[in-house]
Amino acid sequence: MNTTDPDFRTPELDLLAREIIPTEHFEFSTETARDRFFHDTRMLDTKQRVHNVFRTNPRSMVDHMRDNLRLTGTEDLLDLGCGNAFVLEHLRPSIADGTITGLDNAPGVLDAARRRMLGTATPCTWIEGSADDLSMLDDDSFDRVMANYMIHYVPDLDACFREVRRVMRPGGIFQLTTDRPDSMLEMYQVHFTALTEMGAPADLHRATPKGRLSLDNGRPQLARHFDHVETATWQDQLRFTDPEPFMEFYRVGHNHCCASSEPDARLDEDFFIELRDRVRAQVVAAIGEKGHFAVTKYTGSFLCS
Structure with missing residues (x-):
């Protein structure tokens, strides 16, 4: 971890994580992500606003990404799962x-990205497509490739990584940013406690979908495709003195820790109100x-070359 970053880990939080974070994680299809989570920008906007307002690490996540990418100002950058271009807006200078x-x-969200970056002198190209099919892009086209908090939605991870390797120039950097499974464990603690009190279905006690490729398990998957895989970690802690901003973060930003991500006949509106x-x-x-x-964030990036 960058020595300038605060360290929010404590023995108590580590013990809590072992007690409350399940080994099973949610899995959602790319169609679910496209049609439900990202049919508009509400989820992204909520997460981005809350992180900016309530973070306590003076070095932002975008600062972490910028440092990892080692930009000189002339790079050709590909952002897989660019969303509403929040990160790109901050990296563009x-x-x-x-x-x-x-x-x-x-x-x-792609339309939102176009609107956000409209008029910038840095040439921008926007492509609707899946990160495991970059056939529209030429070999050796990019100096930097990013995939930030989205890789768990990609249908074929091996195909994605092969394609990234193909389109990335020699000496380039592929930055894949994701979480540890116990990131935001305090949010999951209050969520799982509430589910238990309600006698909710056991299959709702699952961890974040990022468990598919997390900071804990991602290196072997990436090492099959890249000669060098380095991990750069980053921590933050969101602190709320009013419950309502957190509740929006929990309800809109994280779909009640994924419990409301897809329709479920067992869970009606009264369930979610309670x-x-x-x-x-x-x-x-x-x-x-x-x-x-x-809410403690344990996150970071794999830097692949």
Whole structure:
């Protein structure tokens, strides 16, 4: 980890993670992600706003990404799953004399990316497509490739990594950013506690979909395709003194820790009203006891070449 970053890990949090984070994780198809999560930008907008307002690490996640990419200003950059171009907007001044290509399979967020970057002098190209099929792109086209918090939605990971290797120039960097399975464990603790109190179905006790390729298990998958795989970690802690911004983060940004990600006949609106009430009560209690409710982020990037 960069020595300038704060370290939020404690023995108590490590013990809590072992107690509450399940080994099973949610899995969602690329169609679900496209048609439900990213048919508009609400989920992305909520996460990005909350992270900016409530973070306590003075070095942002985008700062971490920028440092990893080692940009000189003239690179050709490909962003897989570019979303609403929030990251690209902040990176663009560091590649002002380069080019940007953003690819996403969700038309709604891709339109938002076009609008966000409209008028910039840095040439931008926008492609609707899947990250495991880059056949529209030439060999050795990019100096830098990014895939930030999206790889778990890609249908064929091996095909994606082969394609990245093909389109990346010699000496290039592929940055894949994801979480540890126990990232945001305090949010999962209050969520799982509420589910248990309600006697909710056992299959809802699952971890984030990023478990498909996390900081814990991703290196062997990437090492099949890249000669060098380095891990650069980053931590942050969101702190809330009012429950409502957290509740929006939980409900809209994370679909009740994925419980409302897909239709489920067992879970009606009354279920989610009760779930939110029970989660909110725990958050209010934590704020009353500690002065804030904390959500600790354990995240980072694989840097592949």
